Amino acid sequence: ETGVTQSPTHLIKTRGQQVTLRCSSQSGHNTVSWYQQALGQGPQFIFQYYREEENGRGNFPPRFSGLQFPNYSSELNVNALELDDSALYLCASSLVGQGGIEQYFGPGTRLTVT
């Protein structure tokens, strides 16, 4: 197990609603990345936060937004939920700029949009 935690574990929302997912990074890590993993597929990069600033973004619309806090924990917010947003959302932490190479993943939040 990595030291990355996510909450909640599961979530059911209705189309059009808004959702906030949370991630606590591994101790000492300064960067959090978020990924969307649809059923049976590989994860897709949403965005990354480094020292509280967005540090790269994948091909996701602006209704996907995020925050990183001074303790390096992070939130992913999704507005105006669509059925296709149903997926496993993974966060991963890393230590950028100080020799860290790999990302360490949390257990994920399973979001179902009905």
Add this chain to the structure above:
Amino acid sequence: AQTVTQSQPEMSVQEAETVTLSCTYDTSENNYYLFWYKQPPSRQMILVIRQEAYKQQNATENRFSVNFQKAAKSFSLKISDSQLGDTAMYFCAFSHNAGNMLTFGGGTRLMVKP
């Protein structure tokens, strides 16, 4: 943009035997990082092995080793002495900067049979 392709959606192997999972990628970068991640059923994604492109020597971690062919843009994973606990989805991933955005392949589902 980088792409990662895993051409084997599913594979199976008998316990104690050896299996090789394939991965090819496309990039114009000269320096980058390659990873194999394991995602057991309903469990956290964990790093299996990593390879820095500037290193010619193939990475090895216990029963896991890679065959990195930079010119061919190929990065296969060999699992020796397969164990039941190796049953999982395996994802090949690419990053052009340490700790930054990962591009994943579609995954290979590996079943180890007793």
